[in-house]
Amino acid sequence: MRTTLKWIHVFIQLISGNSNVRPPNYTYIHYQQPLGYKPKKIPKERLLDSRPRKKRFEYAIVSAFVIALIALLLVLAPKIANASAFEQSTGSGDLLFNGAGKNNQPALHLKSEVSVDISGMIATTRLQQTFKNPTNDWLEGTYVFPLPDNASVTDMTIIISDRKIKAEIKEKHIAKEIYLQAKSEGKKAALVEQKRENIFKQHIANISPQEEITVELTFYQTVKYDNGYFEYRLPTTMTPRYTPKDNAHSRQKNQNLENSETQSTAIHLGTQGWNNNLSAIPFIQSHKPSESDQNSEVDNPIKIEIQLDPGLELADITGLYHDIKAERKNGSYQISTDKTWQSMNRDFVITWLPATGSKPEVALFKESIAGENYGLIVLLPPTEQTTEVNRSVTFIIDTSGSMGGTSINQAKSALMLALKRLSPKDTFNVIEFNSNTSSLFSSPRYAESGNLNSAFTFVNSLRAGGGTEMKPALNAALQSNSHDENLLEQIVFITDGSVTNEQDLLQLIHNKLGNKRLFTVSIGSAPNSYFMNKASQFGRGTSVHIGDIAEVHNKMQDLFVKLENATLQNITVDWPNHIDAWPKKIGDLYRNEPLVIAYKENTAVQSDITSNIHGFFGDGTLWQQTLTISNASTSKNNKGISKIWARKKINALMDKIISGESEDDIKPQVVEIALQHSLLSKYTSLVAVEEEISRPLGESTAHANVPLVSPLGQTLITTPQTDTPKALHLILSILLFVFGLMFHRLHRGAHNV
Missing domain, CATH: 2.60.40 (Immunoglobulin-like)
Incomplete structure (x- = not known):
């Protein structure tokens, strides 16, 4: 038993960093067998049990001790590894x-x-x-x-x-x-x-x-x-x-401009609110x-x-x-x-749906505060006739630990629906990521039955676990090429967005997007909505959120309408010089999406505002509207418009940092408006x-802590990152070393009997 305690002492010393410790009663001997030496033959009965009973008991104790430690480490390994990967953040409240x-x-x-x-x-x-x-x-x-x-x-x-x-x-x-x-x-x-x-x-x-x-x-x-x-x-x-x-x-930056035929209409806004004939609102529950x-x-x-x-x-x-x-x-x-x-x-x-015949087309909300006038314009451009668009679509699906529980099921269901929607003339690929990134195909393939069946099998096999190394997957999708100039290249990104390097990822999208369009599908009951919305903004796409498995079909159908139809691109607004409107750069608009602009009048003169808004459909057709805002309105003051204008301006300024401008130049402007x-x-x-x-x-x-509430339906699977932490490597190495010493001593004991 004394020998057993000495072995445990050796093990503790090794963990503590004492590399000079030696096993009990262990002597290093180097010798060379003489020429012609033949080892003595050991009787069979002694081969079966060559150690005294006391020695066998000691080795059993040591073995049980080391095996128990290994089992404990295997249980704790995911938590040890995950501690270095996830921020120690807390939930609301x-x-x-x-x-x-x-x-x-x-x-x-x-x-x-x-x-x-x-x-x-x-x-x-x-x-x-x-x-x-x-x-x-x-x-x-x-x-x-x-x-x-x-x-x-x-x-x-x-x-x-x-x-x-x-x-x-x-x-x-x-x-x-x-x-x-x-x-x-x-x-x-x-x-x-x-x-x-x-x-x-x-x-x-x-x-x-x-x-x-x-x-x-x-x-x-x-x-x-x-x-x-x-x-x-x-x-x-x-x-x-x-x-x-x-x-x-x-x-890097890239933007295209198209010009062609003209469509022209005019809108006059004399009052605030939706430009519709208001009537009684029925009770709904x-x-x-x-x-x-x-x-x-x-x-x-x-x-x-x-x-x-x-x-x-x-x-x-x-x-x-x-x-x-x-x-x-x-x-x-x-x-x-x-x-x-x-x-x-x-x-x-909560959502609310306008009744038939009261679909909004344009709205104006205004606020006057401290002698300054602010406005918010919401304009729904007309939709272009549906045209067939052949596409090359790269689907990215997040299978990391934060997608555990209902989230991975929602993501897989959404991806399955999207794959079934593809036309045989479309090409596609599927990229999945957690701690590592893997692709279904080496390059996009046509959506033929054989390729689709391979994709269905691949998606069905996906399981949640590991870290959220998003950048390699996103980079692979952005670098993928369809090798067919007639195909519209799209990326559909399915994730909860739960990462801390949002700015780095947005810079990647900005630099490498090219002519592609990136669409985001937010998954789960508490996704990172900021990143998902910003990623689609920088990706010149749009975003949809799926928070329940029952929503998958309807939400994906809405997304398909946007994916499969031409967009309104290169939108500009010709504002008078005394109008400070944000955002300055307007992204692409998809079917049934509104154009939302906040503005401030930099003059005390009360006069009507006239501006021209124009953009181009996917086939090059020009869309244009003339917008007139009357300052003679006596409608109510809408509190908060000035704050929304200021937030839009700050957001646009912060976007410039992502696009490559110096933060030293942007910071004073943000501080002033804030x-x-x-x-x-x-x-x-x-x-x-x-x-x-x-x-x-x-x-x-x-000090004390309040426990947070996990998002509904989420089973956070905290498996390690790609590289195991150094502390875990060290402990496992020490255990292997102890095993080696123990069995070497066992082997010597067998030959010395």
């Missing part, structure tokens, strides 16, 4: 308490309440989330949350008892200095920063024992209009983000399975109430992933979840400080 560290008691997330006011195309959202410090320590909290990628965050208030702490916008470094100073002085303070385009982080200092705090955020956004439906989306949690190894990038109404039985409960004034006669209102109930009051809808409290485990989405309009940005933060001192001198702060 997570208040992470940080400090000197007296204990690790979890903070209690009590509730979240959302109040939304939607008027036409503008949504104003107020999000309140209430937390409690259940400990007897003073705490500092860090609060991480997602918001819509087009949200203009303007206000933040911390409510503690009967006191309200209102935030101010400052440059990021100044805001942080103010917060840290207040924290050190024992004052209650709050700081909110933009970590990514759709992820924000909030710090709250000096929360007293047993105290409740409420965080209130206000933001504005435009609702989405596509394929005849309006959509409001509120993210409530996040999928863990994967951090790839490679962040290299390159630069959606039907979907509901959850428990018991607050205590729901993880991170949220209550959502919406007032909808659509400005159009409606045929349907639907809650895509939640049951909703609706009641008509004074010409608008009061909408809420069917069960008061819902879990914050998926995006909340400070002027009190907006969060990459370079500005909101900070709030209460003047009175709360925490007594000498009292330190403690």
Whole structure:
């Protein structure tokens, strides 16, 4: 037994880095067998058991010990490897308490309440989330949350008892200095920063024992209009983000211009809102399975109430992933979840459909603030007659660990439908990626039955697991060529977008897109909507989101319409000199997609605005409209238009960095517009400080964590990256070394008996 303990001691010393340790009773001997030497023949019965019983027992103990360690390492290996691959980010409603560290008691997330006011195309959202410090320590909290990628965050208030702490916008470094100073002085303070385009982080200092705090955020956004439906989306949690190894990038630009025949129409906008004859809106209610109404039985409960004034006669209102109930009051809808409290485990989405005959064609929304005039134009161009388009399509499907659970099934179903839609004149290929990238074919092949059957077999065999090394797959698709100039080259990218290197990937798309078009299919109940929308923008394509297996057919059918029909390209607007409109560069438009432009008048003179809008269909036909905006309108002031204009301008400026312009040149412009309009940005933060001192001198702060809620239906498979971490390699090597020594000693013992 003493020998066994010595072996365990040797093993521990080796793990600790002591390379000079030697096995017990082990002597290195080098000798040469004499010429003509013949080893003594060992009787058969001694070959079967040449070791004493005591030695056999010792080896059994050592073997069992080492085998148990190997088994443990195999179980922990995915977690060890995955820790270096995924960011340690948290979901919505997570208040992470940080400090000197007296204990690790979890903070209690009590509730979240959302109040939304939607008027036409503008949504104003107020999000309140209430937390409690259940400990007897003073705490500092860090609060991480997602918001819509087009949200203009303007206000933040911390409510503690009967006191309200209102935030101010400052440059990021100044805001942080103010917060840290207040924290050190024992004052209650709050700081909110933009970590990514759709992820924000909030710090709250000096929360007293047993105290409740409420965080209130206000933001504005435009609702989405596509394929005849309006959509409001509120993210409530996040999928863990994967951090790839490679962040290299390159630069190139490419754009084509076509000219041909002319189509011309004229539109005059004298009033705001949809340019339709408004009539009574009927009562509609959606039907979907509901959850428990018991607050205590729901993880991170949220209550959502919406007032909808659509400005159009409606045929349907639907809650895509939640049951909703609706009641008509004074010409608008009061909408809420069917069960008061819902879990914050998926995006909340509602859609509404205009009634037949009230399809919007153009809308104008205006706001006058501080003597300045702002406007938002939503224009739906006419669709071209359907023409047959032969295509070369490269499908990219994400099979990484974050796609585990229902997501991989949604992705495979979507891909299967897309493959079945191909024409024999089309060519295609399928690329799948996780930690590695693999292609079905070495180059695109025609969509003949044999090739399609191979593709069906390939897709059916796909399983989720591994890292999200997205760049090699995307690069392979961008470099793929159809070798047929008559084919329209398209890329269909099916993923949840859960990576941290969005900017690097967008630069890759910008540099290598060429004449291709990239379409994104967002998968899962909490995808990275910022990356998916931006990727389709830089890819001159469009995006669709599938959050439930029941949506696959309808959502993919909508995408097929866009894939198989010509686009409206090279769109320009001839604005007068006193109009500052964004975006400056307008991307391609697909069937049933609107053109959305925000503008500001840089003059106090009230006069009508006239502009010409024109673009080209895929066959070279020119489309053109004359747009006249009357400033004589007495319609209501639409609050939030100025914030939306400022957000669009900031987004366009940040896009220039991705396109290759210097960040040093762009940053001052972003800071100026963000400070002027009190907006969060990459370079500005909101900070709030209460003047009175709360925490007594000498009292330190403690920390605690709130557990996050995983996205609904997701089974995160945290398998290792391509290269196993060095620590794991070292431990496995040491185990093999110990095994080698043990069996070498066993072999010597057999010959020395």
